[in-house]
Amino acid sequence: MIVALVGGLMLVNQSQDSRKGAAFANTALVLLPSDKITKAVGENLLVHMNYATEGGAKLYNVDTVVCYGSNLELSATESTGNADLGYSAPMILDAAAVGSNKCSKVVVLKETSKINVAEASGELAVLKFKAVSAGSGTITIDKEKSKATGENTASETDKWITVTQVTGTSYEIIGSKVETTGDEIKLKMTYAGVIEGTKCAVDWPIKVIVMAGSEKKEISGIKTVRTSEKVNNMMVYEASFRLGDFSGKENLALFVKGPKHLQMKYAKANQEGPYGKAGGEISVNQSYDFSKYSALAGDVDLNGWINGQDFSKVKAKAVKYEAVADGGDILEDLDGSCQVNTRDVTLLVNSLDQKQEELY
Amino acid sequence: MEKNKILRGLIILVAVVVILESVIIIGRLGKGEEIAVFKTETPTVVEKQAEAAVMLVSSTEKWSKGRMGKVDVDVTVTRDMAVDAIDLFVKYDPEKVTVNRVSFEGGIKPTLNKISQEKGLVIANYLITEKSGMPLTIAEATRLLTIEATPKVSGDIQFEVATGKSTDGSVTMIIENEKSTEVEFNSLPLTVNVL
Numbered sequence: 001m002i003v004a005l006v007g008g009l010m011l012v013n014q015s016q017d018s019r020k021g022a023a024f025a026n027t028a029l030v031l032l033p034s035d036k037i038t039k040a041v042g043e044n045l046l047v048h049m050n051y052a053t054e055g056g057a058k059l060y061n062v063d064t065v066v067c068y069g070s071n072l073e074l075s076a077t078e079s080t081g082n083a084d085l086g087y088s089a090p091m092i093l094d095a096a097a098v099g100s101n102k103c104s105k106v107v108v109l110k111e112t113s114k115i116n117v118a119e120a121s122g123e124l125a126v127l128k129f130k131a132v133s134a135g136s137g138t139i140t141i142d143k144e145k146s147k148a149t150g151e152n153t154a155s156e157t158d159k160w161i162t163v164t165q166v167t168g169t170s171y172e173i174i175g176s177k178v179e180t181t182g183d184e185i186k187l188k189m190t191y192a193g194v195i196e197g198t199k200c201a202v203d204w205p206i207k208v209i210v211m212a213g214s215e216k217k218e219i220s221g222i223k224t225v226r227t228s229e230k231v232n233n234m235m236v237y238e239a240s241f242r243l244g245d246f247s248g249k250e251n252l253a254l255f256v257k258g259p260k261h262l263q264m265k266y267a268k269a270n271q272e273g274p275y276g277k278a279g280g281e282i283s284v285n286q287s288y289d290f291s292k293y294s295a296l297a298g299d300v301d302l303n304g305w306i307n308g309q310d311f312s313k314v315k316a317k318a319v320k321y322e323a324v325a326d327g328g329d330i331l332e333d334l335d336g337s338c339q340v341n342t343r344d345v346t347l348l349v350n351s352l353d354q355k356q357e358e359l360y
Numbered sequence: 361m362e363k364n365k366i367l368r369g370l371i372i373l374v375a376v377v378v379i380l381e382s383v384i385i386i387g388r389l390g391k392g393e394e395i396a397v398f399k400t401e402t403p404t405v406v407e408k409q410a411e412a413a414v415m416l417v418s419s420t421e422k423w424s425k426g427r428m429g430k431v432d433v434d435v436t437v438t439r440d441m442a443v444d445a446i447d448l449f450v451k452y453d454p455e456k457v458t459v460n461r462v463s464f465e466g467g468i469k470p471t472l473n474k475i476s477q478e479k480g481l482v483i484a485n486y487l488i489t490e491k492s493g494m495p496l497t498i499a500e501a502t503r504l505l506t507i508e509a510t511p512k513v514s515g516d517i518q519f520e521v522a523t524g525k526s527t528d529g530s531v532t533m534i535i536e537n538e539k540s541t542e543v544e545f546n547s548l549p550l551t552v553n554v555l
Contacts, residue, residue, distance in 0.1 A: 316538060349472070357474075359528070
């Protein structure tokens, strides 16, 4: 009888323990893209945080820690949640560093109104990092510090979903994409809508693709420096860059892309509009003035086009008059005024109009 | 007698242990409920389905070569929603038909519109600056535009909403207010037989 009693007590205790740590439902948290992300200093890295549950579990809330190298900064204001599935924009807070890595606590919550909209797998959020210095590293999720809740089909009361698997990604930030050797090209340009007195269009970086026949080279992270000159009331910026081992000397074309702008083809001296032909007339070791053909602003989702989605993103911030301190940058602040407002919406519409005139 | 006493004692002990364990288990269940952030409801797994349709409808009964016909372009939705933007691209074969004009009577006026006879495209961008977007109501067709076109040849000619991935950015999209996300939509090409 005593043995049975002791055995019974042990069984009762075992049962309690297994319930407490039970893995009734599991989920994996995955950072994408899985391929190494290569960017230049000053560019943004968009990292998708996805989930995949097991056993029919539905994921509601995730509280996790994401760690990354000091080459990156995670934007607490520009990361977004997957609104389709009702996930909020992630709350991002500083967390204790791990070794030389920075860590951020990332919390994504599900809206109660979307509680019935659940999928076994999908995207939770898009984390927006900015590349601040050259180097390589990984972006990882700390499994031990990850917690999740949701609908656990095995229990009506236990809302924990165990994070059983995490997958990170890796990056390489290239600072040396700006060449220090080879022939040089100097240019002047304007950004549409950036007028005198704007305090948030500072050192905007450009990416230039240089082409000569079939030879092509991409140089990114080129700083544009504001001058005191004005053209059509817009501030003139200067940039210079070297071509490294690029062998072409003449008949070059430059495809220049600003940080929130469409790619512009600059192909001849004092160009004032679309070039409209293949090839170009640019020579190395010369200075060119493209300031009368402004870079068109509005590609805020950075897909190379301006469309309704860009408009909606700019409008969403314009209706809130979202602002940043002098010297800061909001992607949707197209005129660099430090505030997203009606002027940015108008600038985008003008860019779209001008581009469609050129294309169609 | 002595055995009965021991047995009674053990039964009482077992009863006390069972009661204690029950209290502990119930207490932990209570704690389990506290971590539940939301009400217990069984979620429905949903697949991404089209929530809108962009329809091309011929309002001309008989199409004849050299005579103008009309194609209406309407949008319908399967749930009430507000949209921030509609980028509409309608393709046609410029070798077979000339688009003379596009009208917006009885519908919403686009912010930008263009006919590219060279590329065979009718383009209209509806960019809604109202904070709350433009409401689209379930089962109510909203007229986007009417294409007035003159066939150059006899036989079948086709009008089609440009969708999917395109290398030149001519992609029709409906963007929902606030979320800035694309609304999934369906569209079928319209083929008219020209006599």
